[in-house]
Amino acid sequence: MANMNLYSRGDRIFVWMNMFLVGVFTLSTLYPFIYIAAISLSTGFEARAGNVVLTPVDLTFAAYEYVVAQPEFWRSYLNTFIYTIGGTLMSLAFIIPGAYALSRPRLYGRRFWNLMVAFTMWFNAGLIPFFLNMRDLGLLDSYFGIIIGFAVNGFNVILMRNFFEGIPSSFEEAARMDGANEFQVLWKVYVPLAKPAIATIALFCIVSRWNGFFWAMVLLQDQQKVPLQVYLRHTIATLSDDQEFSDTLFTQAYSVETVTAAIIVCSIIPVLLIYPFLQKYFNKGIMLGGVKE
Amino acid sequence: MTDSAGHKSRFEQPSRVERIVDTLKRDWQLYLMLAPLVIWLLLFLYKPMYGLQVAFKDYSIFRGVANSPWIGFEHFETLFGNDQFLRALRNTVIISFWTLLIGFPVPILLALMFNEIINHTFKKWTQTIVYLPHFISSVIIAGIVITAFSPSAGIVNTVIGWFGFEPVYFLTRAEWFRPIFIGTGIWQEAGFQSIVYLAAIAGVSPTLYESAVVDGASRWQMMWKITIPSIMPTIIIMLIIRIGNILEVSFEMIILLYQPATYETADVVNTFIYRQGIQAGQYDFAAAAGLFNAVIAFVLVISANALSRRYSNTSLW
Numbered sequence: 001m002a003n004m005n006l007y008s009r010g011d012r013i014f015v016w017m018n019m020f021l022v023g024v025f026t027l028s029t030l031y032p033f034i035y036i037a038a039i040s041l042s043t044g045f046e047a048r049a050g051n052v053v054l055t056p057v058d059l060t061f062a063a064y065e066y067v068v069a070q071p072e073f074w075r076s077y078l079n080t081f082i083y084t085i086g087g088t089l090m091s092l093a094f095i096i097p098g099a100y101a102l103s104r105p106r107l108y109g110r111r112f113w114n115l116m117v118a119f120t121m122w123f124n125a126g127l128i129p130f131f132l133n134m135r136d137l138g139l140l141d142s143y144f145g146i147i148i149g150f151a152v153n154g155f156n157v158i159l160m161r162n163f164f165e166g167i168p169s170s171f172e173e174a175a176r177m178d179g180a181n182e183f184q185v186l187w188k189v190y191v192p193l194a195k196p197a198i199a200t201i202a203l204f205c206i207v208s209r210w211n212g213f214f215w216a217m218v219l220l221q222d223q224q225k226v227p228l229q230v231y232l233r234h235t236i237a238t239l240s241d242d243q244e245f246s247d248t249l250f251t252q253a254y255s256v257e258t259v260t261a262a263i264i265v266c267s268i269i270p271v272l273l274i275y276p277f278l279q280k281y282f283n284k285g286i287m288l289g290g291v292k293e
Numbered sequence: 294m295t296d297s298a299g300h301k302s303r304f305e306q307p308s309r310v311e312r313i314v315d316t317l318k319r320d321w322q323l324y325l326m327l328a329p330l331v332i333w334l335l336l337f338l339y340k341p342m343y344g345l346q347v348a349f350k351d352y353s354i355f356r357g358v359a360n361s362p363w364i365g366f367e368h369f370e371t372l373f374g375n376d377q378f379l380r381a382l383r384n385t386v387i388i389s390f391w392t393l394l395i396g397f398p399v400p401i402l403l404a405l406m407f408n409e410i411i412n413h414t415f416k417k418w419t420q421t422i423v424y425l426p427h428f429i430s431s432v433i434i435a436g437i438v439i440t441a442f443s444p445s446a447g448i449v450n451t452v453i454g455w456f457g458f459e460p461v462y463f464l465t466r467a468e469w470f471r472p473i474f475i476g477t478g479i480w481q482e483a484g485f486q487s488i489v490y491l492a493a494i495a496g497v498s499p500t501l502y503e504s505a506v507v508d509g510a511s512r513w514q515m516m517w518k519i520t521i522p523s524i525m526p527t528i529i530i531m532l533i534i535r536i537g538n539i540l541e542v543s544f545e546m547i548i549l550l551y552q553p554a555t556y557e558t559a560d561v562v563n564t565f566i567y568r569q570g571i572q573a574g575q576y577d578f579a580a581a582a583g584l585f586n587a588v589i590a591f592v593l594v595i596s597a598n599a600l601s602r603r604y605s606n607t608s609l610w
Contacts, residue, residue: 011512018409025403026419029426029484032437035448039440050451098330101323108316113327116334122537123591125341126583127563128570132358133341152333182322211430214545218571229432233549236436257446264436271428279421 033268040064040262044255062253063262073263075224076231079143083216083227084209086147091205092198094152099160100186114161121154134219141221150208150215156201163197164190203278210271228267236260348584352577361577368581378582381565384558389539392475397535399483401528404490405516423484435549438477439464464550467557474550474559478543486531493527494520529607537594540586562586 007015034054039047040063041056051057067073101107102114124130139145167190175185191198213229220226226234239256254262307315317324343358348368350361372378403423410416426434441447442463450460463469501519510518544563551559562582570579602608 008511014512015409015411018406019412019415022403022406022410022415022419025406026422029423029480032441032480033425036437036440039446047446050446050448050454052446053448053451094330094333097326101327101330104320104323106316106320107323107327108313108320113331116331120334120338122594123342123587124338125345126580126587127566128576128580128583129341129344129347130337131571132344132347132576133337136357137336148333149337152330152337157330182320182326186326207428211428211432213430213432214548218567229430232436233432236432236439255446257440257443260436260440264433267433268429275425275428276421279424 036261036264040258040265042258043253044258045253047257047261048255060253063255063258064266066252066254066259067262067266072223072231073228073266076226076228077266079225080210080228082143083146083212084206086143087150087209088202088205090147090151091153091156092202095157095160095201096191096198097186098152099157100164100182100190102157102161103164117154117157119154121158131218140219141225143225145219146212146216149219150212153204153208156204160194160197160201163194167193199278206274206278207271232263232267235263345580345584347577348581350577352580354576368578369585371578372581372585377560378562378565380557381560381562385540385542385561385563388471388474388542388561391471392478392542393535393539395475396479396483397532399479400486401490401524403483404487404494404524405520407487407491408494408520409512409516420484424488425484426481427485429481431543431545431549434477434481435546438473438550442473465552465554467555467559470551470555470559474546477546477550489531490524490527493524497523525605526607529601529605533594533597533601533608536597537590539593540590 035052038052038054038056041059041061042052043058043060043062046052046057102110102117104110107113125133134140134145134149137145139149171189171193172185175189180188211229212227213233216227216230217233220230239259347358347361349363349365350358351364351367352358352361407416407420410419442449444450444460444462449463453460461469463473497520501523502515505515505519540562542561542563544561544567547559547561547564548567551564563586566579566582566586569575569582598608
C-alpha cells in the first residue's frame with residue numbers, strides 16, 4: 001500500500017480528502033487545550049475582554065504565581081499523588097493474584113467465581129447503597145477509604161484474566177517441574193510475561209485515580225484530604241463569588257479566567273508527561289483482552 | 294473397596310465434600326490468591342446490593358439497614374408522583390437517545406478514516422492526539438467548557454461577536470445545555486472509542502483486500518464491501534453495550550455543568566439521586582430511584598442482547 005502511483009485518480013482524491021478530515025478533527029481536539037494555555041498566560045484584562053484566541057496576549061505568569069502561592073493547591077496536589085500511587089498499587093495487588101487464580105482451569109468453582117466478577121460489570125447497587133456501605137464501614141473522610149473503596153473493577157479483572165489465559169500452559173508446567181509454588185510461578189514467570197497487560201491496567205487505574213472527582217467530593221469532608229480535582233472544582237465554583245478575589249482583580253494581572261486556566265494546565269501536565277510512555281501499551285492491551293469472548 | 298495401594302476404586306465416587314477438601318489441599322495457594330479479590334467484591338459491591346432493600350424501607354440511620362421497618366412500594370409510588378423525578382427520567386432518555394444517535398457512529402467513522410491513512414507518522418500523531426481528551430478529568434473538561442462558553446471572555450462568544458451577534462449566556466440557558474453536553478461528550482470520547490473498531494479492522498484478513506485489488510476495487514469500495522461488513526459484529530456488540538448503559542448518562546459532567554437555571558433540560562436520574570440522597574439525606578427514596586434505574590438498564594441490556602442474537606447471530610453472551 002506504499003506506492004501512491006498505483007492508485008487511480010479517484011483513490012488519490014479519497015485519500016487526500018480523508019487526511020484533510022482527520023486533520024480537521026485532530027485540530028478541533030487540540031485547539032481547546034491551546035486556547036486554555038493561552039488564556040493562562042495572558043493578563044486578566046485581555047482574557048476578560050475576549051482578546052485571547054490562539055496565543056497569549058500580553059504574556060504574564062501572574063496567574064501561575066497566584067496558583068502556586070496557595071497552600072491548598074499543593075496540599076491537594078500531594079493528595080492526588082497519594083490517591084493515585086496508593087490506589088494503583090492497591091488495585092494491582094487485588095487484581096493480579098485474583099486474575100491469575102481465575103485463569104487456572106483447575107480452580108474449583110471457576111465458573112462461579114468468574115460469574116461473580118462479571119456480574120458486577122452489569123449490575124451494581126448504585127450511588128446510595130454504595131455510599132451507605134462506605135459510611136457503615138467507617139470509611140468516610142479517610143485516605144484509606146478512597147484508596148481501597150475503588151480498588152477493583154470487574155473489567156480490569158477480566159482483561160487480566162484473559163491475558164493470563166493466553167499464556168501457554170507449558171510455561172507454568174516448566175516452572176512447576178523446577179519446584180516453583182503458585183506464588184513463584186505468578187511472580188517469576190507470569191508477571192514478567194504479562195507486562196503489557198499490567199501496564200494497560202496500571203494506566204487505566206492511574207488515569208481514573210488522577211481524574212477521580214465525584215466520590216472524593218462525596219466521601220471527603222475534610223478539605224485537607226481532598227484531591228486536586230475537588231480543589232479545582234471548588235476554585236472554579238467559588239472564585240467568581242470571592243469578594244477578596246474580586247477586590248484585588250483590578251490591581252492584579254490575573255483574573256478568575258486566567259487562574260482557572262492556570263490550575264487546569266497544572267493538573268494536565270503530569271498526564272501529558274506519563275501519557276506517551278504508557279500509550280504504546282494500551283492499544284495492544286485492549287486488543288488482547290477486550291475483544292476476546 | 295480399596296486396591297492394594299490404598300486407592301479407592303473408580304466405582305466409588307468421592308463425595309462432594311471430599312472433593313472440595315481435596316482441591317483445597319491441593320490448590321490452597323490459588324484460593325489464597327483469590328480470597329482478597331472475592332472478599333473485596335463481597336464487601337464493596339455485593340454488600341451494597343443487600344443494602345438496596347432500603348428502597349423498600351423507611352430507613353433510619355440509627356436503626357441501620359436491617360432493622361428499619363419495611364414499607365413496601367411506597368417510595369416508588371411517591372417517585373412516580375414526583376414531577377422532578379419524571380422530568381429527570383425524561384431528560385435521561387432524551388440525552389441518552391441523542392448521545393447514542395450522534396455519538397455512536399462517530400468513533401466508527403473515525404476508525405474507518407484512520408484506517409485509510411497511508412502516511413504512518415500522520416496516523417500516529419493524529420491518533421495520539423484524539424485519544425488524549427479521554428485521559429483528562431471531567432472537572433478539567435468542564436473548566437474548559439465553562440471558560441470557552443463564558444459570556445465575556447469565552448472564545449465561542451468572541452467568534453459570535455465577529456459575526457455581529459450578541460453574546461449568549463450559554464450555560465444558564467436551558468435550551469443550550471443538551472447540545473453543549475452531548476457535543477462535549479463526543480469531543481472527549483469519540484477518539485478513544487475508535488480503538489475498539491481499529492482493533493477489529495486490524496483483525497480483517499489481508500487476503501480479502503488483496504483479492505479485491507486484483508478485481509480492481511477502489512479504496513472506497515473496499516471500505517464499503519470489506520471493512521464495514523467485517524467489523525459488523527464488533528459494531529453490534531458495542532451497540533448492545535451502549536443500549537445497556539443508556540440510563541448511565543455520565544452524571545459527573547452534568548453535576549459540573551448544570552445549575553438550577555438549566556435543571557429543566559439537564560437534570561437526569563443520577564443527578565436527581567445525588568441531590569435527593571446525598572445532599573438532602575433522603576437515602577431510602579433516592580435508593581428507590583437508583584434501583585428503578587438499575588432494573589431498567591438490566592432489562593435493556595438483556596433485551597438488546599436477545600434481539601441481536603435473534604437477528605444477527607451476534608451477542609454478548
